[in-house]
Amino acid sequence: MDPQNVIFLDGVTVELGGHAIFNDVSFSVEKGEFVAILGPNGAGKTTLFKLLLGLLKPTKGDIRVLGAIPHRGDSNIGYAPQHRVLETELALRARDVVGFGLDGNKWGIGFGTSKRDKMIEAVLKEVDAYQFANVPVGHLSGGEQQRLLIAQALITDPQILLLDEPLSNLDISHAQEIISLLTEIAKHRCVTIMLISHDINPLLPAAHRVLYLARGHSAMGTPDEVVTSATLSKLYGAKVEVVRSGGHVFVAGAEI
Numbered sequence: 001m002d003p004q005n006v007i008f009l010d011g012v013t014v015e016l017g018g019h020a021i022f023n024d025v026s027f028s029v030e031k032g033e034f035v036a037i038l039g040p041n042g043a044g045k046t047t048l049f050k051l052l053l054g055l056l057k058p059t060k061g062d063i064r065v066l067g068a069i070p071h072r073g074d075s076n077i078g079y080a081p082q083h084r085v086l087e088t089e090l091a092l093r094a095r096d097v098v099g100f101g102l103d104g105n106k107w108g109i110g111f112g113t114s115k116r117d118k119m120i121e122a123v124l125k126e127v128d129a130y131q132f133a134n135v136p137v138g139h140l141s142g143g144e145q146q147r148l149l150i151a152q153a154l155i156t157d158p159q160i161l162l163l164d165e166p167l168s169n170l171d172i173s174h175a176q177e178i179i180s181l182l183t184e185i186a187k188h189r190c191v192t193i194m195l196i197s198h199d200i201n202p203l204l205p206a207a208h209r210v211l212y213l214a215r216g217h218s219a220m221g222t223p224d225e226v227v228t229s230a231t232l233s234k235l236y237g238a239k240v241e242v243v244r245s246g247g248h249v250f251v252a253g254a255e256i
């Protein structure tokens with residue numbers, strides 16, 4: 001493994017509240033990869049993002065993001081958190097919520113209003129949300145709100161996008177729309193994407209690799225390598241059955 005990879009973890013252990021969330025986890029991600037992160041509730045998926053964002057330090061092991069130790073406020077990382085738009089933001093216009101992505105880092109300083117507006121409008125167009133730029137966020141559907149969160153994460157032109165469950169609450173066709181939008185963005189921006197989901201199916205056409213987390217351990221590889229009865233049974237320490245049918249993957253036997 002090369003510490004110069006976009007994301008690099010070597011022997012990472014994280015203990016929180018006397019409990020090992022990660023136990024000697026190692027993997028790396030290359031530039032431009034689209035990685036789906038899967039695992040049951042409490043497996044540590046969001047915790048992994050906190051490590052990459054420098055919000056949490058590992059108990060043991062080495063983490064590098066773009067060759068450096070993770071640090072807070074890194075505008076090279078665009079982050080869309082797990083929970084959707086905050087209640088306090090529902091009355092704000094879509095363009096204002098997207099503009100928050102410019103605050104709290106170097107991009108937020110010294111920008112005239114017109115430059116800021118131009119950046120917001122460009123990224124709203126990129127996620128196909130320009131038509132509701134002036135609509136209060138609370139009036140928008142789950143899929144539309146998700147596009148705004150992606151725009152907010154993209155506005156600093158990051159090299160890495162960390163998306164925490166952007167497909168939750170979306171039906172299959174809206175989930176597919178978000179995935180094809182992200183695939184386009186990944187292609188033309190050459191951005192590395194890590195996306196947390198509870199369902200691999202909408203990600204099958206897009207994900208180069210899967211990172212599966214369970215019981216403090218990880219398994220990484222292509223979907224065909226990782227999402228198998230043998231690999232998941234080993235990871236869960238229990239019998240897990242993976243069935244592929246009609247282009248879909250069904251996983252049964254454990255809390256997935």
Ligand SMILES: Nc1ncnc2c1ncn2[C@@H]1O[C@H](COP(=O)(O)OP(=O)(O)OP(=O)(O)O)[C@@H](O)[C@H]1O
Pocket residue numbers: 016017021039040041042043044045046047048082
């Ligand atoms: N600051 C903390 N102190 C103690 N335990 C914590 C802390 N932060 C997270 N945890 C625990 O770490 C575990 C992993 O949490 P995390 O939010 O990363 O899971 P997740 O995989 O994102 O789950 P979900 O699918 O429900 O979002 C949970 O058991 C959680 O209670």
Ligand SMILES: [Mg+2]
Pocket residue numbers: 045046047082164
């Ligand atoms: Mg989570």
